[in-house]
Amino acid sequence: MFPSRRTLLAGAALSLPALRRAAAQAGWMPSRPVRLVVPFTPGGTTDLLGRLAARGMEPSLGVSVVIDNRGGAGGAIGSELVAKSAPDGHTIVLSNIASQAIGPAVSKHIPYDPVRDFTPIGLIAAVPSAIVVAADGPIRTLPDLVARARTGTIKFGSTGIGTSSHVKLELLNRAAGVQILHAPYRGSAPAVTDILSGQIDGLIAAVPDVGRNDRLRMLAVTTPERAVRWPDVPSVREFGFETLVATNWFGLSGPAGMPDAAADTLHDALAKGLSTPEAKERLLDFGAGPNSLSRQDYAALIAADVARWARVAREAGIQAD
Template sequence: MTASRRSILAALPAGAAPFLLPRRAAAQPSWMPARPVRLVVPFTPGGTTDLLGRLAARGMEPSLGTSVVVDNRGGAGGVIGSDLVAKAVPDGYTILLSNIASQAIGPAVSKHVPYDPVRDFTPIGLIAAVPSAIVVATDGPIRSLPELVARARTGNVKFGSTGIGTSSHVKLELLNRAAGVAILHAPYRGSAPAVADVLGGQIDGLIAAVPDVGRNDRLRMLAVTTPERAARWPNVPSVREFGFETLVATNWFGLSGPAGMPDAAADALHDALAKGLSAPDAQERLLDFGAGPHSLSRRDYEALIASDVARWARVAKEAGIEAE
């Protein structure tokens, strides 16, 4: 198992290990699409999910011999687009940009998700596992994670999030529990207004996906939530270096189809994805997102999803998090 593969699967419980398989040897696929494939991205254009979906689509097209058309179906935290795919014909022509928000955290914090995130989908493969970062204003008084924890123990500290029940929110709860503090939560509608208030001094910081905050020189990244440091930000420590093992978590993005998709179709799509992402330009682009190279089989990706569904359900229940 490669180091990057170990990193991605680091959060899996020991009981998941027997289900992990090595990558299949490359072989001529027994299924090839006869018409364009639709990739439903359950968020609006321009964000991390959309950009990764377009990267995957472009990389898959040469192997599939047809177009992979991105169809943005945003709404309800990714639920609308995900439900569309869950109910689609499982023939390989409609697939989903599956992700931690709509497949794990959303079902954990909401009673109204109309699909089962494990039972109603066929995992195809991982695109990227992107770290979050704990960030504060560069010109503010907090310069390290230990300083943040010390300040939170002696006075009020307020962090924003991208909304109640989002990945940003639940990771703040994990930080509070790991450090034994009570950082106050201020929900926003997305990362942009939260970042604006960090820079304006209305709140002390936030936890957000690295692509949303990592290139902003006015923000200081105190730590990333992956087990190891991100290649593009080698000077930013991992939360593991501070002993916050329970805060290790990634924002994963991959491809899934409806339940009941034939293995031949899922295997062909997986192989096209793996080949497209192995191209040097794709690897460079993934590094810009904070994601290193990986090699997850379909079963590895299935195990990752199942593990995170269980993990975030437990966190949401223990912290009393429920989406509005």
């Protein structure tokens, strides 16, 4: 006897929850290559960290982790693609402060909710920003910069309106009680060129973008402690600028509704891949130390930063639209 149409429909309605329960009970492994969408172009910090994570995860997963660069709109294009993908564990995104927290804070046109539309998997790295000026210029320390900003005109570049670089400049202004002027650029490279030519005074940018340029002086890093690779550069916390402590975080997320078993497997593969001596050394090159965040910790980090940067953007009047 064949099942009735009503029976088939009822079975279909129950199939997804049942599959998720079965996956949670039996564990989960990918059945085909995992697609890791990096929502920025190749070669930058986001891309390099994505490739580091992908290589580290492959031995545990037993399949390839394929990088798919989908740059554009500050990371929103690639992030939206993953938000709309099937939550089966085979399509994930390199979630990050730009596309998950700052972008939604400064734009009304982000096509996803950074919390509700994703399943946090795990943190790859928390990378510091650095406050930099010309190495041969008159500004030698962060107190020097603040003193000059209080008595004269100081102009800092950023990597663009509404970027992490921009909002951190606003944090510096508020923390120090100054008004450093803002000059937006298309990325850190042209801003560095103008620092060296004397057109602007400085920049706040991710350490991997500026830390190895001998013609720049790092006045401070924005992490709570000094970076291992740059032990002579103080933390902003050492100057009492607690509200300026902020990292550029990068991790992995999947679409909302991903089964816990799939997210747990991906998290464990990421954690194991980043625990090797080679991976730890590479992370130090980015200014990042080891991390032991659980999936829940990473979710809390994202939620807290979404709220934080929304507040900063609102109070500073920053809008990228």
